[in-house]
Amino acid sequence: MEKKSIQKLKEEEQTGLLTLANLHELYGDERKGVQQIVKRIRTKEEKKLKLKDKWDRMNGLEEDAKDRGHAYVAGIDEAGRGPIAGPVMAGAVCLPESFVLYGLDDSKKLSERDKDHFYNEIMARADVGVGAASAEEIDEWNIYRATKLAMKRAVLNMRETPDHLLVDAMEVPVPIKQESFVKGDERSVSIAAASVIAKVTRDRFMKEVDKKYPGYNFLKNKGYGTKEHMEAIKEKGITPYHRKSFVPDGIK
Structure with a gap:
């Protein structure tokens, strides 16, 4: 031949x-x-x-929960606990049975392009809730309690109420059975999906803040305390989006 x-x-x-x-x-x-x-x-x-x-x-954690009789399992994760400006954001995601998205992982391991692609796929096909706690709430309640508040809001913003939660190293203050896992965004597809939703939503929020308050370079630093960001605070002062309890006394 x-x-x-x-x-x-x-x-x-x-x-x-x-x-x-x-x-x-x-x-x-x-x-x-x-x-x-x-x-x-x-x-x-x-x-x-x-x-x-x-x-x-x-998918193992989701399958295990379903084998124990839970029909609507959601993953929960947050983004933005460390920055000195901007909200802490949380995502809650329940993926449909037929959902497959190879390459989905902890958002910190993904490129910007992949995060945006996965975000669009998840938003289009899954039950998604997003919650936030503002800089003011973080200052009032501390970051740990504010993160719980953001997660609670994310769960409450879902279309349907889950009967089981898989949470990344936290406990959500809602009357729903839940399990917490260290590095859950590396072990669970729904927690990984929630991490992508939280991260992309927060990054886009900080992009809008950058337009309102140019000069701090929120577009690039996302509110983290970079050297450039600290110099901008010295020069311009803090904004309503800064966490006063996070900004060093010698800077603000």
């Missing part, structure tokens, strides 16, 4: 006609270009399998 040209094989690779299932036909072809195609396809397919395995593992 006449061998296909390398250009033809590249076209089949690009259109998805070449997969692991029919790759065996090319293993004996010693042409360098063909072996490069084989290597690319194998690498791509192996990456897909790893992502699928990780997705299946991260």
Whole structure:
């Protein structure tokens, strides 16, 4: 049988006609270009399998909760406990049964592009609640209690009330059965989804704050106490979005 040209094989690779299932036909072809195609396809397919395995593992906490009779399981996470400006934001997410989003992970491990993509997919297909506690509330209640308040608000803003919560290293003050996990955003798909929602929502909020108060570079630092941010406070003073209890006395 006449061998296909390398250009033809590249076209089949690009259109998805070449997969692991029919790759065996090319293993004996010693042409360098063909072996490069084989290597690319194998690498791509192996990456897909790893992502699928990780997705299946991260579904374990949800599956375990459902095996114990819980029908509506939501993951909870927060973003923004450390900055000196801006709210602490929380997300609550219940993913539908058919939901698959390979590559979803703790938001801190994702690129900006991936976070935005995952955010859009989650918002379009899942039951999502978002809650926040303002800088003023953080100053009044302290960051720990304010974070709990933001998480409570996120749960209350969901379309349906969950019957079980999976929470990233916190306890939510709601009368719902819940479990707390250290590094839960690395162990649970719904907590990871909640971390993406909280992070992207907060980053977009700080983008709007940056427009209201230029000069602090909130767009880049997201409210964290960078050297540039501290210098801006010395020069311009604090804004209504700054956490007074977080800004050092020698700065404000």
